[in-house]
Amino acid sequence: MEITNFLKHHYRHFNAAALIDAADAYKAHLDANGKMMITLAGAMSTAELGISLAEMIRQDKVQIITCTGANLEEDIFNLVAHDYYERIPNYRDLSPSQEQDLLDRHMNRVTDTCIPEMEAMRRIEDVILQEWQRADQAGEHYFPHEFFYKVLLSGKLEKDYQIDPKNSWLLEAAKKNLPIIVPGWEDSTLGNMYAGHCISGDIKDVHTVKGGIQYMIYLADWYTENAKEESKVGFFQIGGGIAGDFPICVVPMLHQDLQRDSVPLWGYFCQISDSTTSYGSYSGAVPNEKITWGKLGLDTPKFIIESDATIVAPLVFAIVLGQ
Numbered sequence: 001m002e003i004t005n006f007l008k009h010h011y012r013h014f015n016a017a018a019l020i021d022a023a024d025a026y027k028a029h030l031d032a033n034g035k036m037m038i039t040l041a042g043a044m045s046t047a048e049l050g051i052s053l054a055e056m057i058r059q060d061k062v063q064i065i066t067c068t069g070a071n072l073e074e075d076i077f078n079l080v081a082h083d084y085y086e087r088i089p090n091y092r093d094l095s096p097s098q099e100q101d102l103l104d105r106h107m108n109r110v111t112d113t114c115i116p117e118m119e120a121m122r123r124i125e126d127v128i129l130q131e132w133q134r135a136d137q138a139g140e141h142y143f144p145h146e147f148f149y150k151v152l153l154s155g156k157l158e159k160d161y162q163i164d165p166k167n168s169w170l171l172e173a174a175k176k177n178l179p180i181i182v183p184g185w186e187d188s189t190l191g192n193m194y195a196g197h198c199i200s201g202d203i204k205d206v207h208t209v210k211g212g213i214q215y216m217i218y219l220a221d222w223y224t225e226n227a228k229e230e231s232k233v234g235f236f237q238i239g240g241g242i243a244g245d246f247p248i249c250v251v252p253m254l255h256q257d258l259q260r261d262s263v264p265l266w267g268y269f270c271q272i273s274d275s276t277t278s279y280g281s282y283s284g285a286v287p288n289e290k291i292t293w294g295k296l297g298l299d300t301p302k303f304i305i306e307s308d309a310t311i312v313a314p315l316v317f318a319i320v321l322g323q
């Protein structure tokens with residue numbers, strides 16, 4: 001409880017207090033037999049959130065994850081190519097010619113961290129292409145995360161691990177067969193590669209990898225089965241964008257389009273975001289706006305922590321884990 005005690009002693013006001021309140025309510029939600037969805041936007045995997053998120057998965061503090069295609073793949077990139085990554089603390093000062101130099105070295109920059117294309121992206125492409133083609137030739141169809149699960153659980157990558165595998169959140173999720181939703185997967189490096197292989201004819205059926213509508217159907221079934229008045233599902237959102245907006249809409253879809261009025265609203269909501277309230281921005285919308293869309297209720301515990309998720313999320317997780 002050392003981290004928790006420190007935070008509760010020092011974090012008393014403003015966003016610091018919101019962090020404590022949100023973490024305590026997260027624990028209370030789980031203690032009341034609730035389930036929790038965590039959504040990952042931004043570049044949380046490249047920020048190595050897996051160090052804390054993997055432990056959350058191991059200890060059953062999260063029951064379903066929604067993430068961008070980038071977060072899905074970048075956890076594996078980090079798993080197999082971490083030693084080749086480069087950190088650039090002075091990234092704000094880079095000139096266009098220095099950025100070009102990084103491109104020439106096939107170092108793709110995400111803020112202060114460069115992902116090595118050949119050691120990470122192309123290595124994973126070679127392995128997962130075999131799974132895509134095998135499924136394509138067999139007339140089978142799987143979700144993006146299911147293809148990753150197949151690769152990880154096969155052991156094909158174990159010889160290439162460059163971090164402690166316990167710090168890979170996707171590997172921990174694969175071990176538990178955790179449900180994952182990946183809206184807009186095509187907007188990712190491997191999504192682009194997949195499109196290229198479809199264009200070149202390496203993959204005949206573009207639907208070998210299932211898409212977003214099928215993910216929403218999958219989520220609708222999961223939510224209907226798991227969200228009960230006595231066991232509601234909470235929503236812990238890191239960042240904004242499609243990783244948050246896509247899954248939270250399953251509730252109004254179930255109510256308004258399928259007339260399943262007995263399905264409860266989300267039972268908890270917290271967003272960590274550095275987006276301030278602005279005109280028309282989903283990421284910057286205050287939680288109460290979601291009441292008007294039929295996502296949250298009047299009495300839903302609601303929190304917003306306006307800060308950097310790379311700082312805040314591991315601290316919330318530490319409190320939830322009792323550290």
